[in-house]
Amino acid sequence: MTNPTAAMLVIGDEILSGRTRDSNMNHLAKVLTDAGIDLCEARVVSDDQPAIVAAVQALSAAYDHVFTSGGIGPTHDDITADAVAAAFDVPIDVRDDARALLQAHYDRAGTTLNDARLRMARVPDGATLIDNPVSTAPGFTLGNVNVMAGVPAVFEAMVASVVSKLAHGAPLLSQSWRVMRGEGDVAAPLAQVAQDFPELSLGSYPFQKDGVYGTNLVVRGRDASQVDAAMAQLQALFPV
Amino acid sequence: MTNPTAAMLVIGDEILSGRTRDSNMNHLAKVLTDAGIDLCEARVVSDDQPAIVAAVQALSAAYDHVFTSGGIGPTHDDITADAVAAAFDVPIDVRDDARALLQAHYDRAGTTLNDARLRMARVPDGATLIDNPVSTAPGFTLGNVNVMAGVPAVFEAMVASVVSKLAHGAPLLSQSWRVMRGEGDVAAPLAQVAQDFPELSLGSYPFQKDGVYGTNLVVRGRDASQVDAAMAQLQALFPV
Structure with a gap:
């Protein structure tokens, strides 16, 4: 059985200009890994409607x-909802249930639900809302596309809610082994182990700190006994 | 005159599994912004040859x-050089100049240039080498694709070397203004200023910390007098 696949699309000029360092990709990657959903690709595009539409269509397919x-x-630069509606060729407008959520929220805060805030109630036809326990303005799911906020606290809450409802696969198991040798020394034996376990993914990550260098060997896979067996081979090849 | 455009391709299972947090994208974004080269898109793909080939071809075009x-x-999981050669449909093999660099480096270190290390001298036909002042193994440029290491210290040194040789555009200038009001309050006036300055990009980034909330307004553009004028309008609309 193969795991469900996923892609991420980060939208925002501030990431591509370097002003803001994205942290949502790493968070989503960890959550999906735990859920057995394979994050296969991520893209970052600017606040540009054709770029968002093209990326949504490509990744959704x-x-x-x-x-x-x-x-x-x-x-005015928050155009994701309209771009996703365009990508699916469905109408978008302020929706009553989303408006009601915002109205109640701003009533409690003593703030006016003005036209700008009402933009956050624009939801494409056929979408279901994603709950926002942090600041109310909802995300939405349209087809297989889950549209969430960029603010990390809100993004993380929305991811938890969405992923809890998806079918999970076999979680990706991972074990690592720290070897005090350079990558060039471990490469050949590592490649042999990788060949012996074609279902597993074996990676090597060099480190160097305070004059000490070495390599972290990482075994990833879905079958615990295979991961154990490959790790035992690596430990025999590279004893402490 | 329009600025040169650019895209980044991050390659590695460890990013998509969440094991490693990428920092190279943010570094490249800042360097390109300063150089007046527009980073328009970034992608992350796994250590999978067809995925790398498809992304290189799409972004290169x-x-x-x-x-x-x-x-x-x-x-064995370092397959970027071969994938880039495949993307351009050119042969790849160990190249004498790259081998000589590695041989001298490992001779100095008293280490053997074994088959695994020799893989790092594989360079596609027609490529030029990118200097690696940190750990010698070179990157390369093939066509408009610059292939660099993932280790941040090496990546950053290679970026400095590559970008210094590219034609620069007008650097993206940026000014920001901190407003102690929510995004929903600043949205309408901000949109008006954005409309008055169609050549500029105006962004708003909400913050909330210790019960205090507000919005950072950011004006970005290439024409200093326009950026100044837009910022003056914003400051008049939202005085301290």
């Missing part, structure tokens, strides 16, 4: 699930 | 420059 982050706030 | 990070080490 290629993977089981797509997760977007960013561009669903109240300002 | 769409942008002036492509920068890749990761997958050029000595181990």
Whole structure:
């Protein structure tokens, strides 16, 4: 049985200009790994409607699930909802249930639900809302595309809610082994172990700190007994 | 005059599994912004040849420059050089100048240049080498694709070397203004200023810390007098 596949789409000029360092990709990667959903690709595009539409269409067609982050706030450069509607060629407008959520939220805060804030109630036809326990303005799921906020606290809450409802696969298991030798020394034996376990993914990550260098060997896979067996081979090849 | 365009391709299972947090994208974004080269898109793919080939071909065709990070080490999962050669349909083999660099480096270190390490001298036909002042094993440029290491210290040194040789555009200037009001309040005036300055990009980034909330307004553009004028309008609309 193969695992469900996923892609992420990060939307925002501020990431591509270097002003903001994205942290949502790493968070989503960890959550999906634990859920047995394979994150196969990630893209970052700017606040540009044709770029968002093209990426949503490509990723939505290629993977089981797509997760977007960013561009669903109240300002003029928040165009993700409209771009996703365009990608699926469905109408978009302010929706009553989303408006009611915002109205109640701003009533409690003593703030006016003005036109800008009302933009956050724009939801494409046929979408279901994603709960936002942090700041109310909802995300939404349209087809296989989950549209979420860029603010990390909100993104993380929305991811938890969405992923809990998806079918999970076999979680990716991982074991690592720290070897005090350079990558060039471990490469040949490592390649042999990789060949012996074609179902597993074996990686090597060099480190160097304070004049000490070595390599972290990582075995990843879905079958615990295979991961154990490959790790035992590596430990025999590279004893402490 | 329009600026040169660029895309980044991050290659590595460890990023998509969440084991490693990529930092190269943010570094490249800042360097390109300063150089007046527009980073328009970034992608992350796994250590999978067809995925790398498809991404290299798509990005190479769409942008002036492509920068890749990761997958050029000595181990079996380092397949970027071969994938880039395949993407351009050119042969790849160990090249004498790259081999000489490695031989001298490992001679100095008293280490053997074994088959695994020799993989790092594999260079596609027609490529030029990118200097690696940190650990010698070179990157390379083939067509408009610059292939660099994933280790941040090496990546950053290679980026400095590559970008210094590229034609620069007008650097993206940026000014920001901190407003102690929510995004929903600043959205309408901000949109008006954005409309008045169609050449500029105006962004808003909400923050909330210790019960205090507000919005950072950011004006980005290439024309200093326009950036100044837009910022003056924002400051008049939202005085301290």
